[in-house]
Amino acid sequence: MIKIVEFSINEIILEEKACSDLVMRACLRSPVTPRRVTGMCSSRDKVFVILEACPQDTPPPVYRFALLASSANDEAEIDSQISSRYYAGFRTIGSFTVDNQLWALFAYRENEGVQE
Numbered sequence: 001m002i003k004i005v006e007f008s009i010n011e012i013i014l015e016e017k018a019c020s021d022l023v024m025r026a027c028l029r030s031p032v033t034p035r036r037v038t039g040m041c042s043s044r045d046k047v048f049v050i051l052e053a054c055p056q057d058t059p060p061p062v063y064r065f066a067l068l069a070s071s072a073n074d075e076a077e078i079d080s081q082i083s084s085r086y087y088a089g090f091r092t093i094g095s096f097t098v099d100n101q102l103w104a105l106f107a108y109r110e111n112e113g114v115q116e
Helices: 009-014 018-027 074-087
Strands: 002-008 035-042 046-053 062-069 090-097 099-109
Touching: 002 009, 002 018, 009 018, 009 046, 009 099, 018 035, 018 046, 018 062, 035 090, 035 099, 062 074, 062 090, 074 090, 074 099
Parallel strands: none
Antiparallel strands: 002 046, 035 046, 062 099, 090 099
């Protein structure tokens, strides 16, 4: 079964840390059925974070909303930021645009080092 956590985009912009913490709390709400983020989508003014159950012995990553690129049209900056964050241990879950800025939800797990 999935769980959907809905945010106002304005809420994320004003309180990105609090919204990120809310995603973590939703994942850890039940120790019997912990969850992890498996996707994200957005409408004009809402973001929907999709959670699914995960094995109990798998700790969820840390989730964080953050500005990805100062211009949603700057493809080189977007590519560079996604790559840079990936090599720092962050996976990009999804993104949304606000006033031509690109925001994203990232997942970070320390023990998931990038190997080449």
